[in-house]
Amino acid sequence: xxxxxxxxxxxxxxxxxxxxxxxxxxxxxxxxxxxxxxxxxxxxxxxxxxxxxxxxxxxxxxxxxxxxxxxxxxxxxxxxxxxxxxxxxxxxxxxxxxxxxxxxxxxxxxxxxxxxxxxxxx
Amino acid sequence: xxxxxxxxxxxxxxxxxxxxxxxxxxxxxxxxxxxxxxxxxxxxxxxxxxxxxxxxxxxxxxxxxxxxxxxxxxxxxxxxxxxxxxxxxxxxxxxxxxxxxxxxxxxxxxxxxxxxxxxxxxxxxxxxxxxxxxxxxxxxxxxxxxxxxxxxxxxxxxxxxxxxxxxxxxxxxxxxxxxxxxxxxxxxxxxxxxxxxxxxxxxxxxxxxxxxxxxxxxxxxxxxxxxxxxxxxxxxxxxxxxxxxxxxxxxxxxxxxxxxxxxxxxxxxxxxxxxxxxxxxxxxxxxxxxxxxxxxxxxxxxxxxxxxxxxxxxxxxxxxxxxxxxxxxxxxxxxxxxxxxxxxxxxxxxxxxxxxxxxxxxxxxx
Numbered sequence: 001x002x003x004x005x006x007x008x009x010x011x012x013x014x015x016x017x018x019x020x021x022x023x024x025x026x027x028x029x030x031x032x033x034x035x036x037x038x039x040x041x042x043x044x045x046x047x048x049x050x051x052x053x054x055x056x057x058x059x060x061x062x063x064x065x066x067x068x069x070x071x072x073x074x075x076x077x078x079x080x081x082x083x084x085x086x087x088x089x090x091x092x093x094x095x096x097x098x099x100x101x102x103x104x105x106x107x108x109x110x111x112x113x114x115x116x117x118x119x120x121x122x
Numbered sequence: 123x124x125x126x127x128x129x130x131x132x133x134x135x136x137x138x139x140x141x142x143x144x145x146x147x148x149x150x151x152x153x154x155x156x157x158x159x160x161x162x163x164x165x166x167x168x169x170x171x172x173x174x175x176x177x178x179x180x181x182x183x184x185x186x187x188x189x190x191x192x193x194x195x196x197x198x199x200x201x202x203x204x205x206x207x208x209x210x211x212x213x214x215x216x217x218x219x220x221x222x223x224x225x226x227x228x229x230x231x232x233x234x235x236x237x238x239x240x241x242x243x244x245x246x247x248x249x250x251x252x253x254x255x256x257x258x259x260x261x262x263x264x265x266x267x268x269x270x271x272x273x274x275x276x277x278x279x280x281x282x283x284x285x286x287x288x289x290x291x292x293x294x295x296x297x298x299x300x301x302x303x304x305x306x307x308x309x310x311x312x313x314x315x316x317x318x319x320x321x322x323x324x325x326x327x328x329x330x331x332x333x334x335x336x337x338x339x340x341x342x343x344x345x346x347x348x349x350x351x352x353x354x355x356x357x358x359x360x361x362x363x364x365x366x367x368x369x370x371x372x373x374x375x376x377x378x379x380x381x382x383x384x385x386x387x388x389x390x391x392x393x394x395x396x397x398x399x400x401x402x403x404x405x406x407x408x409x410x411x412x413x414x415x416x417x418x419x420x421x422x423x424x425x426x427x428x429x430x431x432x433x434x435x436x437x438x439x440x441x442x443x444x445x446x447x448x449x450x451x452x453x454x455x456x457x458x459x460x461x462x463x464x465x466x467x468x469x470x471x472x473x474x475x476x477x478x479x480x481x482x483x484x485x486x487x488x
């Protein structure tokens with residue numbers, strides 16, 4: 001059973017078996033506008049919570065996406081290399097950014113559930 | 123993001139109703155995008171007609187027997203040689219020939235001109251021009267207008283349907299079609315189009331009429347920037363600054379030969395000596411390899427890692443389908459096809475020097 005968590009920085013995490021699939025929320029993709037490039041992370045990179053994992057570039061600007069928890073990158077969504085607009089059209093589905101193996105699952109406790117996130121964005 | 127001093131557009135309620143997302147630019151709260159998004163807004167402008175609220179820009183009336191002489195002092199211009207209704211792209215220069223602002227001057231009558239200045243420099247421009255006016259028999263009057271741009275191949279037809287005939291007006295000409303209106307065939311997209319300064323009540327009426335036309339849609343500041351960048355047009359504050367001169371910027375075409383040789387404009391001596399020794403850097407187009415945009419501020423190096431210049435504007439070109447940029451490089455490296463590298467977060471992105479514009483201009487010149 002997968003659990004979905006949200007961060008104040010407008011990321012979502014779907015956690016299953018110690019692995020989190022991470023993306024940005026629909027609200028975030030709307031704020032960024034049309035994406036034209038996603039700089040994907042290297043497999044095997046170890047990230048601490050708050051490190052820049054991915055850079056998403058819209059027509060106008062580049063924005064960092066941070067690691068929401070500690071862990072190691074095990075997969076990047078390479079389909080974004082040819083079609084970055086997947087993040088706009090399917091932010092919480094095919095537009096996922098990376099998968100990471102959690103190294104401190106207790107960090108998930110400080111994240112929001114969907115109801116709390118909805119309240120957060122108003 | 124919007125502090126107390128932020129200025130608001132007179133038509134802000136219309137942009138809100140249209141679902142605009144706002145952002146700060148040059149002290150103004152400006153519509154950045156509408157629900158269609160930057161990509162579609164950009165392409166719609168190139169295919170049909172985009173409507174832009176550019177009321178953050180400032181119009182000045184310059185009049186009086188000394189008006190032409192005042193402009194000839196403030197700008198590298200022969201204002202008296204302009205035909206009535208003719209517009210000219212020009213600059214305010216400082217004593218070092220640096221560009222204080224880039225402007226469009228239009229002659230409306232024997233002793234009457236209108237100057238269109240950038241939002242970010244409007245206050246400084248007014249101070250500068252008013253101070254100079256004291257030495258001439260001329261008056262500088264900021265105009266209180268809504269300023270709209272309608273740009274794209276269907277712009278003229280959309281205006282015609284809104285009962286505004288543009289038939290005989292050519293690119294870089296401006297007229298006063300109604301009382302307190304100023305309309306020029308000009309713009310910042312590379313497309314055929316018009317810029318119209320008019321009183322707020324008239325503007326509301328015109329916008330309502332134009333938006334009834336399915337060829338017309340609001341376009342925000344984000345697409346205005348990608349359109350002008352593809353068109354190779356400079357943004358003051360990025361591609362032009364008071365530290366950059368017209369020779370380095372590749373804008374000497376805007377300064378008539380006789381004015382270069384013998385004009386008495388501010389900065390004339392400095393510009394002449396720059397021309398004599400040649401600029402050390404020049405503005406060029408830059409085409410990054412691949413899909414990753416290269417942004418303003420990125421350093422450029424040559425194949426051996428030597429400093430080559432820097433990027434002043436960069437982003438993605440929705441019409442070109444690839445990233446586009448411009449910047450300044452050492453004069454030895456300006457040849458189209460020269461391979462350079464831009465530093466983007468520590469990665470060296472290959473970029474090729476290229477001629478501008480990225481998308482051909484489609485002005486109506488005659």
